[in-house]
Amino acid sequence: MKTASLPADFQPQNDCLKDKVILVTGATGGYGRAMSKIYAEAGATVILLGKNVRMLEEIYDQIEASGAPQPAIYPLNLEGATEKDYYDMAENIGKEFGRLDGLLHAAVLLGAPTPFEHSDSETWFKVMQVNLHAPYLLTKHAIGLLKQPERSSLVFMTDDKPGTYWDAYMVSKGGIDQLAQQLAREYEGSGLHVNTVNPGPTRTQLQLRAFPALESNRDLPLPEQHKDLFLYLMSDRLEENETCFQP
Structure with a gap:
């Protein structure tokens, strides 16, 4: 994939996402939570997808209290979801909204750092399920909704860190890079834009779990600081x- 950064002349208006319908996975996590609120504040109707209903309801209440468009909640545990669950999800969203203008894949499972010889196969399969299989299945069944508007955006989160000993996590992210590239090429010339974001080290729970002892964690940017991108x-x-x- 090519690499790029935010265009220097882009200055978002307060309602730059007005009337858009955007699905965010991992809506209770660092980037998912932050971007769900930011998209709503910019005028989008946000569908909050995650496994923790209490936390989803908390974000829902915060968005509603801000005066932004009323969001929607879709509880789904990506670790245990079947293909039928994703089919049903797309059917339900289609009946309620008729389309998707955007899909942000922000759900992630880190796993644990382990020398390869001692790696745990159960952890491997769980990480692959959440980080690779779930985005594939969800996108497969949501692609029809993304093709409804004249233009739409599909965004995957990727990573080239933390590296050694994080075999399942890094392999899953490598798979996401390839999935995004294949989809981008297949739908090139259509209204669907497929891109990835590699945010680098950010002050999230994922970063703190991966590198709990780093003093530099406190100096890292918050997800909200990347909101314009x-x-x-x-x-x-x-x-x-x-x-x-x-x-």
């Missing part, structure tokens, strides 16, 4: 396809 990727200004964006 994530707004651009869902906006009508987006032109790129098959591109990995880095803040």
Whole structure:
């Protein structure tokens, strides 16, 4: 994939996502939670997908209290979801909203750092399920909804860190890079733009779990500090396809 950063002249308007319907997976996590609120504040109707209903309801209440468009909640545990669950999800979203203008895959499972010889196969399969199989299945069944508008955006989160000993996590992210590239090429020339974001180290629970002893964690940017990039990727200004964006 090509690499790019946020266009220097992009300055989002307050309602730059007005009337858009955007599905965010991992909506209770670091980037998922932050971008769900930011998309809603920009005028989008956000579908919050996650496994923790209490946390989803908390984010729902925060968005509603802000005066943003009323969001929707779709509880789904990606670790145990079957293909029929994703089919049903797409059917339900289609009946309620008729389309998707954007899909942000923010759900992630880190696993644990382990020398390869001692790696745990159960952890491997869980990480692959959440980080690779779930985005594949969800996108497969949501692609028809993404093709309804004249233009739409599909965004995957990728990573080239933390590296050694994180075999399942890194292999799953490598698979996401390839999946995004294949989809971008297949739908090139259509209204669907497919891109990835490699945000780099950010102050999230994922970062703190991976590197709990790093003093530099406190100096890392919060997900909200990358909001303009994530707004651009869902906006009508987006032109790129098959591109990995880095803040």
